[in-house]
Amino acid sequence: MSMIIRVKQQQIAQLMSKGKRLDGRGLNDYREIKVEMGVIEKAEGSSRVLLGKTEVLVGVKIGIGKPFPDTPNEGVLTVNVELVPLASPTFEPGPPKEDAIELARVVDRGIRESKAIDLGKLCLEPGKKVLVVFVDVYVLNYDGNLIDASAIATLGALLNAKMFKYEVEEGEVKVKPGYTPLPMQNYPIAVTFAKINGKLAVDPWLEEEQVMDARLTITIEKEGKICAVQKGGTGYFTTEYILEAAKIAKEKASEIRKLLVK
Amino acid sequence: MPKAEGKLIDKDGVRIDGRKFNELRPTTIQVGILSNADGSAYIEQGKNKILTAVYGPHEVHPKHLALPDRSRLRCRYHMAPFSVDERKSPAPSRREVELSKVIRWALEPSIFLEYYPRTSIDLFIEVLQANGGTRCAGITAASLALADAGVPMRDLTVACAAGKLEGQLVLDLNDSEDKEGEADVPLAYMPNLNAITLLQMDGQLTLEEFEKAIKLSLEGCTQLYKMQKEALKAKYVVVKEEVKE
Secondary structure (H helix, E strand, C coil): CCHHHHHHHHHHHHHHHCCECCCCCECCCCCCEEEEECCCCCCCEEEEEEECCEEEEEEEEEEEECCCCCCCCCCEEEEEEEECHHHCCCCCCCCCCHHHHHHHHHHHHHHHHCCCECHHHHEEECCCEEEEEEEEEEEEECCCCHHHHHHHHHHHHHHHCEEEEEEEECCEEEEEEEEEECCECCCCEEEEEEEECCEEEECCCHHHHHHCCEEEEEEECCCCCEEEEEEECCCCECHHHHHHHHHHHHHHHHHHHHHHCC | CCCCCCCCECCCCCECCCCCCCCCCCEEEEECCCCCCCEEEEEEECCEEEEEEEEEEEECCCHHHCCCCCCEEEEEEEECCCCCCCCCCCCCCHHHHHHHHHHHHHHHHHECHHHCCCEEEEEEEEEEECCCCHHHHHHHHHHHHHHHCCCCECCCCEEEEEEEECCEEEECCCHHHHHHCCEEEEEEEEHHHCEEEEEEEEEEECHHHHHHHHHHHHHHHHHHHHHHHHHHHHHHHHHHHHHHC
16 A cells, blocks of 8 residues: 555545545445446447446447357356556556456346346247347446446446347348347346445545455345345455445445436 | 255255255365475365465565565465366366455455565465355365464454255355355355455345345354364374374
8 A cells, every 4th residue: 555545544534434535425425427328339238337437338249159058048148347448547458357357247246146137038049049248348437436337337238238130040040120129127236335444435436445444345136135245355344334235235226226227 | 966856945944965954064174284385274065175275475476566564465266177067177267266356355354464574475275176165165274274374363264155045045055056046145254353354145135135144154154163273273183193102
């Protein structure tokens, strides 16, 4: 930890103990969230999300591929994250590293475990051909809490996505004119907390992430059930913290969900 | 591997491998079984067979990774190609990369890393046979390997999962229960500090079920913690006997 961050840590910790934050928010306040859909015409679905100054662009491409052997009747979902070097001085070019892989898997877990996409409807020919949904998360500006921003943008892009109409004739998939929306049946929202000096704050921005002890992400599906959890960072939690976080996450998720699902 | 045919729990509450809802799989742990490593431990939990080793604290390679104020903990969780039904490529998968990271986060709070600035502690978890819950069993063994290496620690870290099968919360899922069940909550814990250092979840649980699952995992951890301590002591009982002879 650099000297400057240590100084900030004291300041942030002192403010947090009074229920305040450096940027003026309360402990349970999100930064302003802006969602734009359909920003990339070439993609089957896309969404750009601004969470304060954090900016994430998600593109969805749909192709034809093979199903996994253990789910022959289901389409395939893959989530990949690129921490694009233009987004932060700390991001470097090259294949996805640890951080990008963890982020992608946390976003993936929310979508998959809530069964957000009805993958059963994406089967063309059992065991042979299915639709593959490629979700590519592009981080454009990094100012903290990439998990929540990426999860919102991913859900936005999937809701915005259209898949081509097709017909299967003697094992041949024929693409027909026109599009239908992707069969969406759930809307998971990730809510991330930072634990700093024994206090929980929702939606940590960059400076808070730099000084936090630990991170907890709780993803809530449309009926208020928890569908994914991920603890991060070198600190720890107790059961009380986790249960408090889960309660707050449930409230926050239903607020955020309204931005996407009317 | 027996496949679950429809029912994972019968009407008497008995699971496919004959366990009750709050019963761990038969577990054996051995400490100090590799001669080259500074510390090592081996765990068998049900059909899981996992070998862990610690090298260090020692000089960091490459040198620029050294931290000025503390030791760098590096973890590698890896599955052997023959550890699962279908051969797994030996190259690290995305899952293994993520697990290596969360395991590092699970163990780091237990170690006094600040005692060894500019060094690294390298921890290896090799899953020789996997049958569900390998990240947890790996952590339970890895913490013992760290203790065996003589690394100063705040507490042992112990890990266990709870999950949901056919509407019922159960402890320590095996592979088929994990695949066919409704949820899985792996958790790592330092009992003396009441600190949860790893928490993940997939599947779907209500808030109430989530709370129960955490409590059930913690119960499992308490049981495993006893076994961990016994395994650690057992190594020195052997040493003591050798000295007597």
